[in-house]
Amino acid sequence: MKKILLRITFFLFFLSICVNAQESSYGVRLGANLSSISSDDITDDLEDSRFGIVVGFLAEFPVSEKINIQPEFQYSAQGNDDESLRVDYLQLPIFLKYNFNDRFNIHIGPQVGLKIWEWEQDGVIEADFNTFDFAAVAGLGVNLTENFFADLRYGFGLSNIIDDENIPGDFEGNSRNIQLSFGYKL
Template structure:
């Protein structure tokens, strides 16, 4: 199922790239305030982590007001406790609707692959799953034609803990508020 979703995303990006009339490319950098929502984690593990997000984007016109914005980004997420820190490479694919020339709203799926987790996990903390899927909603402000600011909320749709690789069973989903600035060419 996970591989099928990634293949569909890749085909969608390829199709849009070929059919797009207007395309722009850019970079974005910002900060995450992330946490893991779980009834199975108790104690001090519910504190949020501040992490960095940095990535590249493509911006394709679909209609006059509707755009497709696939991205490739690094994101530091998890909780403040070192045992619950995880970093991802993510591919958000956002539909962006321009309300005005200044404001837009964004909505779409996001697939992520784990590239790092804290190595010295305690015996009572499970390993992170390799894949993470989330839904993303956000608002954007175009400061100029090139500079922009985004505020997004990503809510996890899959269990972030590995169900097969752990002796104990923990369920949890990611939550992430992201503020970023960017530049489009």
């Protein structure tokens, strides 16, 4: 499953580069995450979600009048509220975006995340996180003006993000997050 998702991500990335660059637009986005690690192995007292930030850059390449490819590069603070279950990523989501009209759109696509930070001190659970996170992301967007936009997204982790090498048993967890962000297109 990881290999298929990685191939789809790279295919969409290269497709977005090949699309007509004259009509492309670029922008930035800033928002908030409400994230958690979904796992049967995490005790109830550690399940609280984490509020974090998301900040990134995007490019939008039209494929047709209603369809765009939108690759992004972003930083995202994720995990649970307990410090031992916090992890931050650099992420590359690539969306297929359908525009209903000039104001509303939906977008869906794969996302690859590279772990750049995790809590290093001893916590209640001494978990290490895997280097990569693969997820499927879907969202709704609204263009507030010609340049300003907002979007609401849900990310569903497809891979186990817990490296259970140092934990007895079979410890597994998947990332989940909801993002609300605002952005500006140049």
